[in-house]
Amino acid sequence: MKLPAFDYAAPATMAEAIELLERHGGDARPLAGGQSLMPVLAFRLAQPSMLVDIGRIPGLDSIEIGEDGVRLGARVRWCDILEHPSLRSVHPLLVEAIGHVAHYPIRNRGTVGGSLAHADPAAEMPGIAFTCEATMVIAGRAGTRMVAARDFFTGPLETVIGPAELLVEVRLPPWPAARRWGFEEFARQRGAFALAAVAAFYDERDGVAIGVHLGVIGATGVVQRLPGAEAALEGRPVDAPGIAAAVAAARAEVDPPEDAEASSAYRRSLVGTMVERALAAATAR
Numbered sequence: 001m002k003l004p005a006f007d008y009a010a011p012a013t014m015a016e017a018i019e020l021l022e023r024h025g026g027d028a029r030p031l032a033g034g035q036s037l038m039p040v041l042a043f044r045l046a047q048p049s050m051l052v053d054i055g056r057i058p059g060l061d062s063i064e065i066g067e068d069g070v071r072l073g074a075r076v077r078w079c080d081i082l083e084h085p086s087l088r089s090v091h092p093l094l095v096e097a098i099g100h101v102a103h104y105p106i107r108n109r110g111t112v113g114g115s116l117a118h119a120d121p122a123a124e125m126p127g128i129a130f131t132c133e134a135t136m137v138i139a140g141r142a143g144t145r146m147v148a149a150r151d152f153f154t155g156p157l158e159t160v161i162g163p164a165e166l167l168v169e170v171r172l173p174p175w176p177a178a179r180r181w182g183f184e185e186f187a188r189q190r191g192a193f194a195l196a197a198v199a200a201f202y203d204e205r206d207g208v209a210i211g212v213h214l215g216v217i218g219a220t221g222v223v224q225r226l227p228g229a230e231a232a233l234e235g236r237p238v239d240a241p242g243i244a245a246a247v248a249a250a251r252a253e254v255d256p257p258e259d260a261e262a263s264s265a266y267r268r269s270l271v272g273t274m275v276e277r278a279l280a281a282a283t284a285r
Helices: 014-023 037-042 078-083 093-096 112-118 124-131 227-233 241-252 264-282
Strands: 007-009 026-031 050-053 063-066 069-073 134-139 143-148 153-155 166-172 180-186 197-206 208-217
Touching: 014 134, 014 166, 037 112, 050 069, 063 112, 069 112, 078 093, 078 143, 093 124, 093 180, 093 197, 112 124, 112 166, 124 197, 124 208, 180 264, 197 264, 208 227, 208 241, 227 241, 241 264
Parallel strands: 007 050, 026 050
Antiparallel strands: 063 069, 069 166, 134 143, 134 166, 180 197, 197 208
16 A cells, blocks of 8 residues: 655654654654554554654664663664573563564564554553553653653553654563563464463462562553452462462453454453463463
8 A cells, every 4th residue: 555645854863853753743753663653654544744764863772681670772673682692581571472573574673662652452562561560761852751651551552652752762670580471372373463462470489479460462452451360369379279260350350342353252261361371381480
């Protein structure tokens, strides 16, 4: 499908990029990898007057690992995460989830910032950021501001990023080496959007689960966690009865949409199955 007409700019600095966005009064769009933006333009879901290519701005493709966790620049590509020599040991849940993203050409171009700014609830990165309680770093004329993932996503394909702002970094909290985790995804075919996926992790103390996090991807209209299922497992052993309680709670608290891909009842059941598999994988680690 033919793209709409637009102007193009490739600023060399963050200040120049923000000035261009501000000058166009919300009628410009940042361009990173383009794997989310190009289909949006092709289907005329957006018709900006200008694309601001952030590919020349230094520092946005960095991956930093430190005592405060993992910092991913907005222009970090999926293949950069998958090929990083240390990330799988430092944050295995992140790497496992990104391994499910689409196909090689998209993983070679798609970016962390593009996915988060697009905020598709069926995409892996928004789900991981939300489940792991990440912090987004957003730059504007007044400087940078930090926004917790729970406040960043405001709805399907909606975030708090202003028209003259750029998402420049996502920060994931430290990941204890002994943490138990699992990620399970079901799609009709490899590389397709998930009908349902679940990211799960918890720490273990005296034989019981502490700090249970369960996030669902693809099966609901917004990025979300499963607080009922988390509460059902918190403070108890992750054994067959504990997992069964979490599965029942997860199925009770999700309200999946009905569409051509699957019925609401099917997706609800699938969420429970993904919770069960993710927790079973976690106990095996």
